[in-house]
Amino acid sequence: xxxxxxxxxxxxxxxxxxAEAHQERADGGIWEHPYxxxxxxxxxxxxxxxxxxxxxxxx
Numbered sequence: 001x002x003x004x005x006x007x008x009x010x011x012x013x014x015x016x017x018x019a020e021a022h023q024e025r026a027d028g029g030i031w032e033h034p035y036x037x038x039x040x041x042x043x044x045x046x047x048x049x050x051x052x053x054x055x056x057x058x059x
Contacts, residue, residue: 030037
């Protein structure tokens with residue numbers, strides 16, 4: 001029995017399956033982990049605010 005070659009990007013058909021192969025979700029890039037970026041921005045904002053508070057208290 002000869003099995004047809006299926007490209008690696010396609011899902012092989014299953015017996016009794018009527019569903020089509022679904023597309024994989026695209027990689028989100030830098031937006032994949034938004035909590036990391038939000039925490040990085042918040043940390044930077046706190047550093048800048050701390051700098052100005054230190055300057056005010058130093059007067």
